[in-house]
Structures are given as structure tokens and as C-alpha cells.
Amino acid sequence: MTYTVHKLAELAGVSKRTLRYYDQIGLLHPAEINASGYRIYTEKEVDLLQQILFFRELDVDLDTIKSIIYSADFDRKKALEEHRDRLLDKQEHIRMLLENVEKSIQAMERKVEMTDNEKFIGFKEEKIAENEANYGEEIREAYGKEAVEVANQKFRGLNEEQYRKMEAVEQRLFEKLKRAMQGGDPTSPGAMQTAELHREWLSFNWSAYSKEAHAGLAEMYVHDERFTAYYDNKIGEGAAQFLRDSIRHYTMQ
Amino acid sequence: MTYTVHKLAELAGVSKRTLRYYDQIGLLHPAEINASGYRIYTEKEVDLLQQILFFRELDVDLDTIKSIIYSADFDRKKALEEHRDRLLDKQEHIRMLLENVEKSIQAMERKVEMTDNEKFIGFKEEKIAENEANYGEEIREAYGKEAVEVANQKFRGLNEEQYRKMEAVEQRLFEKLKRAMQGGDPTSPGAMQTAELHREWLSFNWSAYSKEAHAGLAEMYVHDERFTAYYDNKIGEGAAQFLRDSIRHYTMQ
DNA sequence: TCTAAACGATGACGCTGCGTCAACCGCAAG
DNA sequence: CTTGCGGTTGACGCAGCGTCATCGTTTAGA
Numbered sequence: 001m002t003y004t005v006h007k008l009a010e011l012a013g014v015s016k017r018t019l020r021y022y023d024q025i026g027l028l029h030p031a032e033i034n035a036s037g038y039r040i041y042t043e044k045e046v047d048l049l050q051q052i053l054f055f056r057e058l059d060v061d062l063d064t065i066k067s068i069i070y071s072a073d074f075d076r077k078k079a080l081e082e083h084r085d086r087l088l089d090k091q092e093h094i095r096m097l098l099e100n101v102e103k104s105i106q107a108m109e110r111k112v113e114m115t116d117n118e119k120f121i122g123f124k125e126e127k128i129a130e131n132e133a134n135y136g137e138e139i140r141e142a143y144g145k146e147a148v149e150v151a152n153q154k155f156r157g158l159n160e161e162q163y164r165k166m167e168a169v170e171q172r173l174f175e176k177l178k179r180a181m182q183g184g185d186p187t188s189p190g191a192m193q194t195a196e197l198h199r200e201w202l203s204f205n206w207s208a209y210s211k212e213a214h215a216g217l218a219e220m221y222v223h224d225e226r227f228t229a230y231y232d233n234k235i236g237e238g239a240a241q242f243l244r245d246s247i248r249h250y251t252m253q
Numbered sequence: 254m255t256y257t258v259h260k261l262a263e264l265a266g267v268s269k270r271t272l273r274y275y276d277q278i279g280l281l282h283p284a285e286i287n288a289s290g291y292r293i294y295t296e297k298e299v300d301l302l303q304q305i306l307f308f309r310e311l312d313v314d315l316d317t318i319k320s321i322i323y324s325a326d327f328d329r330k331k332a333l334e335e336h337r338d339r340l341l342d343k344q345e346h347i348r349m350l351l352e353n354v355e356k357s358i359q360a361m362e363r364k365v366e367m368t369d370n371e372k373f374i375g376f377k378e379e380k381i382a383e384n385e386a387n388y389g390e391e392i393r394e395a396y397g398k399e400a401v402e403v404a405n406q407k408f409r410g411l412n413e414e415q416y417r418k419m420e421a422v423e424q425r426l427f428e429k430l431k432r433a434m435q436g437g438d439p440t441s442p443g444a445m446q447t448a449e450l451h452r453e454w455l456s457f458n459w460s461a462y463s464k465e466a467h468a469g470l471a472e473m474y475v476h477d478e479r480f481t482a483y484y485d486n487k488i489g490e491g492a493a494q495f496l497r498d499s500i501r502h503y504t505m506q
Numbered sequence: 507t508c509t510a511a512a513c514g515a516t517g518a519c520g521c522t523g524c525g526t527c528a529a530c531c532g533c534a535a536g
Numbered sequence: 537c538t539t540g541c542g543g544t545t546g547a548c549g550c551a552g553c554g555t556c557a558t559c560g561t562t563t564a565g566a
Contacts, residue, residue: 257513257514258513258514259512259513259514269514273515273516289513289514289515290514290516291513291514291515292514292515
């Protein structure tokens with residue numbers, strides 16, 4: 001089955017302008033231009049547009065989407081599976097906002113006390129999770145390594161030199177983490193240096209640093225199995241936990 | 254407790270630029286400007302910012318947010334309750350996307366068949382629900398009648414004359430619906446005229462019409478109790494159901 | 507006390523992803 | 537042929553900031 005702009009826009013719930021814009025920027029070309037000059041889309045473009053809409057739903061910018069879906073090692077099934085995971089994250093985020101709003105209502109009824117910090121739960125955590133999910137190595141593993149190399153760099157808004165620097169910092173972080181783990185004490189000077197390196201690594205992505213956010217992110221490392229697996233696979237069993245403990249201590253000083 | 258820009262940005266997980274921009278557009282003024290020219294925010298602004306972030310999470314534009322929160326009859330508790338309902342809607346929307354992605358995965362494994370239409374479930378429904386939720390009378394009831402009058406008009410991008418026209422069409426719709434209901438037959442010519450009027454009413458908000466979308470919206474009228482209550486309260490018990498049945502018949506022709 | 511770093515300010519430019527509009531061609535039905 | 541709906545390209549504008557430059561203020565440590 002083939003579609004013109006109007007029919008595809010209707011099918012997918014997007015505007016005709018959107019489809020023309022996507023053609024213009026090379027994100028979604030029609031299968032052909034017919035004799036009248038009309039854009040004609042096929043099944044292949046339908047599947048591509050579905051992918052685009054999932055990425056869009058997950059707040060990925062169009063340039064990045066383009067890099068991902070047109071790379072040689074793009075795997076549609078794998079991408080769908082990753083979309084699923086991300087949507088589950090998003091669902092969790094909304095659950096947190098629902099908790100927040102419930103508690104805010106109760107606070108207004110004088111049933112509970114609420115700190116200023118608690119009033120923003122779900123908004124702040126989103127930012128931390130989003131930054132890490134977007135900027136960390138995990139997205140590379142998820143969507144395909146080489147596919148996302150350039151996309152990730154763009155994510156970060158880093159130039160070549162800065163990117164190299166960040167990779168170097170991460171490398172030293174891994175080494176230092178491995179060595180500090182052998183000592184077994186997450187409050188040792190070596191562990192503190194590890195946490196400091198982690199902070200330095202974050203500085204490439206975060207415009208503002210806070211100990212609270214740092215500690216919050218570290219908690220995620222042990223609660224989200226993808227993050228745990230990332231570090232444990234790189235360094236060894238228990239690396240994410242050790243890093244979390246080090247950062248917790250570091251941020252309490 | 255008071256906050257400078259940095260501290261409030263950190264607390265809330267927004268950028269300093271955002272806070273300055275919100276001050277500039279009159280959305281969130283600081284409590285005072287101190288002797289150094291620094292913005293100083295208090296508890297009151299914290300609560301306002303929380304509201305703003307909830308509205309932002311629900312994709313309400315800043316101009317509209319401003320109209321709502323600064324109206325004389327703005328009720329914080331009631332707004333929080335409405336945010337809760339909207340967040341539940343959003344959660345439902347994500348659940349639908351999760352169903353979609355699961356089915357897409359299974360279709361790739363050849364376990365099920367999937368139509369092109371099914372591939373966009375969750376994307377299209379979102380648009381319908383969003384349009385209706387934003388453009389219908391319900392938001393007025395929810396957040397405060399007079400508060401949203403101008404905001405709603407802006408939502409629609411309608412000028413004064415078009416707005417009056419739309420209200421007139423809705424009025425005729427109610428009358429026609431009431432009369433058709435008395436006949437009891439949702440396939441009668443009167444019922445078809447009702448559905449046609451409903452379609453005309455939609456034309457003020459929808460840039461493109463499809464029978465499918467029309468039917469989908471009508472289904473929502475009986476599945477979402479707020480929509481059901483809206484019509485039943487206006488016309489009488491069973492109005493939403495009757496309207497749904499009429500539209501279903503109308504869109505099958 | 508001095509200094510450096512971090513805080514704050516304003517002004518201005520630019521970006522992303524379209525929405526809207528104008529002008530014009532193609533298609534189908536009456 | 538006419539009308540209404542479909543399509544096209546080109547171009548301007550918008551919302552909501554991100555980024556940068558320049559300069560004043562505050563804070564903590566030597």
C-alpha cells in the first residue's frame with residue numbers, strides 16, 4: 001500500500017508540514033516522486049516513521065534520530081526493545097510525579113509536611129536520568145555502537161578535543177576504580193579520587209554541579225540494572241556498588 | 254527560606270536562564286530585587302514554580318500557564334488535583350505506546366500481524382485526547398471558568414468572530430442532540446445531523462478531518478468519565494452514549 | 507586585606523521544529 | 537469548464553530557551 005502526504009499524515013497523526021520538513025532534512029524521504037511531483041510513501045517509510053515517532057516521544061532530537069536510523073548497523077528490533085525500556089523509564093517518572101502531586105495535596109490539607117526539595121521530585125530526577133541516559137555510554141550499547149558515535153558527540157555539544165578529554169577521564173576513572181576496589185574500603189583516599197574523577201567526567205555534561213545530584217545519580221547506578229551492568233562489566237562484580245559508596249562518602253564531606 | 258537564582262535553579266532542576274526568562278515574560282517574578290540587583294525568591298515563588306513545572310510537564314504553553322496561575326479564581330489545590338488527572342492520562346498514553354512497541358516486536362518475530370494503522374496507536378490517540386482536553390470546555394471547568402476563558406481562546410488560535418461561531422455551533426449541537434435523543438434512534442436523520450454538527454464543531458480545532466479520528470474521539474466520550482459527565486450534565490443521562498452511537502453510525506457511511 | 511573563584515546582572519544572537527501563508531499545479535467530479 | 541480538494545515550493549515567524557560577552561557582587565581562603 002502506498003500513501004500520499006495527506007494519507008500518511010492522517011495515518012500517523014502528524015502534520016503534512018512535518019512530513020515535508022522531514023523530507024527536506026533527509027530524515028524521511030518518500031519512496032518516489034510521481035509524475036505530478038507528489039510524494040509517494042510505502043511500507044518501508046511507514047516503519048521508519050514509526051521509529052521516528054518513538055524516538056521523538058523519547059525527546060531525541062531529529063538530527064540524532066537521523067544518525068541512528070540510517071547507520072549501517074541499525075537494528076529495528078533491537079531499537080524497539082530499547083524504546084520499550086525507555087518508555088518504562090518514562091512511566092516511572094510519571095509515577096514519581098503522581099506521588100509528588102499526591103503529597104502536595106496532602107501538604108495543603110495539613111496532613112503531612114513537605115520540604116521545598118520534595119516539591120520538585122520527579123522534575124529534578126528526570127533531568128539526572130535524562131542526562132545520564134542521553135550522555136552516557138549506555139545509549140551506545142543499546143542502539144548500536146558505531147551508529148551513535150557521532151550522535152553522542154553531538155549530544156554532548158563537545159568538539160573533538162573535549163570529547164577525547166572526556167574519554168581519557170573516563171579511562172582513568174575505570175583504572176582508579178579498579179584499584180580502589182582491591183583495597184575494599186569505599187572511603188579510602190583512592191576511592192575519593194575515584195569519586196573526584198567521576199565528578200570531573202560529569203563536568204563535561206553538567207552545566208551545574210551539586211553534591212545532591214551527584215549522590216542521586218550514584219544511587220541510580222545500583223538501582224537500575226543497566227547502569228550496574230555497565231560498570232560491573234567494565235571493571236568487575238560490585239563495581240557499581242563500590243562507586244556508589246565512594247560517591248556517597250565523597251558527597252557527604 | 255530565600256533563594257537566589259542559582260539555588261532555586263538547583264532546587265527545581267531548571268536552568269538559571271529559564272528563571273530569568275520567566276521573570277522577563279512575567280511568569281515568575283522574584284519576591285524582590287536586593288541591593289546588589291540580585292533576584293530573591295521565597296516560599297511563594299517555590300510553590301508557583303512547582304505549578305509551572307507541572308503545567309510544563311503537561312505541555313501547556315507558558316502564556317497559557319501565566320493566564321491560569323495569575324487569575325483571580327486560581328485554586329492551587331484544585332489545580333494539583335487536575336494535574337493528577339492529567340498525569341494519569343499521560344500514564345495511560347504511555348501504556349498504549351508500550352502495547353504498541355510490544356506488538357511491533359511480535360510482528361517482527363512473525364507471531365502476529367500488524368496493520369499500518371496499529372503501528373501508530375498511542376501517537377494518534379495522544380493527539381486526539383490532547384486536542385479535546387486542551388480545546389474542550391473541560392479544561393475550563395477543571396482549572397476555573399473565568400481564569401481560562403482568554404487562555405482557551407488563545408489555545409484555539411481563533412479570533413473573536415470564529416470563537417463566537419464555534420460556540421454557536423456547539424449550542425446547536427446540544428439542541429439537536431437533545432431532540433435526537435428523544436427519538437431514541439442513534440441512526441435517525443436527526444442523529445446524523447447531530448454528528449454532522451459535531452464534525453463542524455471539530456473543524457474549528459482540527460486542521461484535518463478523518464472519520465477514524467472522529468469515531469475514536471467519540472469512543473473516548475463514553476470511556477472517559479469526565480467527557481461522559483460533560484455531555485450528560487449538559488443534555489441528560491445517556492447523552493454521551495447516544496452521541497457516540499450517532500457518530501459511529503455517521504462515520505461508517 | 508587581597509585575590510580568585512563563584513555568584514549575580516543585562517543584552518543579544520542563534521537554534522530546533524515546525525505553523526502559517528502565498529502562489530501555483532494536478533486530479534476528479536459535476 | 538468550474539470547483540473543490542489534493543499536491544508542490546518558498547519564505548517568514550514563533551516559543552522557549554542555550555550560549556556568549558561584558559561587567560558588577562559575594563564568598564572563602566591565603
